[in-house]
Amino acid sequence: MLAAMPLALPGALLPVAAFAQQGLVPSNSPRLGPSISGPTLPPALPSSEPDAQLTLTAILSGVGTPLQDGLVWRIFDDRGEGARPAIVGRSNEAEPHFTLPPGAYVATVTYGFASASKRIVLGGQAASDTLRVAAGALRLSGAVGDTKIPPDQVTFSVFVPVGTNSEGRLVRSEIHTGELLRLPEGTYHVVSTYGESNAIQRADLKVENGKVTEATLNHRAATVTLKLVAAPGSEAFAGTAFSVLTPGGDTIREAIGAFPQVTLAEGDYVLIARHDGQVYTHEFKVESGLDRDIEVLARTDAKTDAKTDTKPEATQGN
Structure with a gap:
């Protein structure tokens, strides 16, 4: 007995799956959503242009002097506005060479705290370009009178003034004597600190394009050695705690030892020495250079309790 076969009536529509098996999709079939197993697009054709070499140099704007050291180069892929750029090349060479596929790039060069950038479009041929950097430099030192301060005893901080605030934005601190600080041209506020106390000098310095500004900040200060002694010129007591105060009572520096050294700005001070539960005070003057x-004398007949304000006799060493 033959099984009954369904008849395809004229004008009747086959199920969509039947067309799919034959690779056909009728124009009037309903959309059932994206197909996971549908055909994929062919891969993008590679560029017909080969990679090309990009050579870069940097010069000081205005004077045109080539920059040979202290450079940091970065090449960014230019992806248009709103897109995050990606670094595709770096170099610290004076004249770097980058091999890149055709496209648009942004080249940047940093020279100390100065920088420049330029958009470059590469085809399939070698190209070269020059970036102009508007920069100068500072070289600083310190002195007391005609005597240079040893490099390990003085440091500098450089600020960019903002409005009426001369120390509006810190550029860099802990700059040492003779160090070359590369900066964009402009006016900077420099703070020089001699020692670790209050011997501080300030100055406004101008950095000009293509020039090194060399400046010496002159301090009016001196270094004193603190001692608590039984007699003038005798051996200092070890383990003495010293405090240096202004006449108004503000603490300038504290130190512990037999003979600590303190660098102070020119002026009047009060010295407090504490040893074995006793306190001794002495007023002294600092003269520049x-x-x-x-010396504070620790006389046995003048010892006082640390809570008292008695000021025993003291002498000042020469």
Whole structure:
């Protein structure tokens, strides 16, 4: 017995799956959503243009002097506005060479705290370009009178003034004597610190394009050696705690030891020495350029309790 076969009536529509098996999709079939197993697009054809070499140089704008060291180069892929650029090349060479596929790039060069950038479009041929950097430099040192301050005893901080605030934005701190600080041209506020106390000098310096500004900040200060002694010129007591105060009572520096050294700005001070539960005070004066010992006498007949305000006799060493 033959099984009954369904008849395809004229004008009747086959199910969509039947067309799909034959690779056909009728124009009037309903959309059932994206097909996971549908045909994929062919891969993008590679560029017909080969990679090309890009050579870059940097010069100081205005004077045109080539920059030979201290450069940091970065090449970014230019993806248009709103897109995050990607670094595709780096170099610290004076004249770097980059091999890149055709396209648009942004080249940047940093020279200390100065920088420049330029958009470059590469085809399939070698290209070269020059970036102009508007920069100068600072070289700083310190002195007391005609005497240079040793490099390990003075440091500098450089600020960009903002409005009426001369120290509006810190460029860099802990700059040492003779160090070349590369900066964009402009006016900067420099703070020089001699020692670790209050010997501080300030100056406004102008950096000009293509030039090195060399400046010496002159301090009016001296270094004193603090001692608590039984008699003038005798051996200092070890383990003494010293405090240096302004006449108004503000603490400038504290130190512990037999003979600590303190660098102070020119002026009047009060020295407090504490040893074995006793306190001794002494007023002294700092004169610019005059380094000396400051001796406090710890006389047995003048010892006072640390809570008292008695000021025993003291002498100032030469």
